Amino acid sequence: MYNPFTLEGKTILVTGASAGIGREIAIDCSKMGACIYAVGRNAERLNETISQMDGIDHKSLVCDLTSRQDVNALVSELPKLDGVVHCAGIGQRIPCMLLDETDIDEVMDINFKAPVLLQTEIMAQKKLNKGASIVIISSIASWSPTIGNSIYSASKGALISYAKCLGLELAPKQIRVNCISPAMVWTDLAKKDGINEETLKADEERYPLKRYGRPADIAHLAIYLLSDASTWMTNSNIEITGGGKLS
DSSP: OOOTTOOTTOEEEEESTTSHHHHHHHHHHHHTTOEEEEEESOHHHHHHHHHTSSSSOOEEEEOOTTOHHHHHHHHHHOOOEEEEEEOOOOOOOOOGGGOOHHHHHHHHIIIIIHHHHHHHHHHHTTOEEEEEEEEEEOOGGGTSOOTTOHHHHHHHHHHHHHHHHHHHHHGGGTOEEEEEEESOBOSHHHHTSSOOHHHHHHHGGGSTTSSOBOHHHHHHHHHHHHSGGGTTOOSEEEEEOTTOOOO
16 A cells, blocks of 8 residues: 555664653654664663664663763664754743753753754764754754743753754755654643642633643654655745644
8 A cells, every 4th residue: 555654664662662742753653664773861761762663673772862972873883874852952931030050951951952063973974874864852942931941941942943953954965854843742741840630621711722732742743754755845844833823
């Protein structure tokens, strides 16, 4: 049966694969035939991800992406890749007047600096096949302000700007770079954001489709961007918001 979205024969690296959106992307890509290299900081949770995948050739890699030594060692272990999904990240809610340097460094190091330097090392070690696809998980927080979310929002905006430059530089090699910017998605990260679940459920009513996203909603979009169905698509930032412009 013809399937333009198949990932058969593709090898894909997914960071943040131990939970949430990253875990769902890794699992769903395996179901589409991909061989997954799943990266995270917690070996037990990574093994849980691997246990839910289809296929047997996947590999979990424990790595602190803020450590240059860990990143260099990680990339050295990798085969040639057909896809990279940068999904690892943290949230933070601190009012602007209370921010200090450590708060800024914590978020920017993990959400922005880590994926940029990982991608740099992947390119330096020539680990990308021609025609590969890079998917960066950003957020509508890059343009949709909420109280206490300034540094998280800034980190996600920085990723989009970086991705557009990276896409131009890699286009001659037919390597594509795209961002996905979700609105609220039901993950453990959302639930740990200092907002009670009742308030979150009430907020869902603002969405035209009357619900927050699910990790699978984001994973299915990532599959499209990783597949050959999107070979004429690069330098895009796709907002997936349940139908609303949420400011």
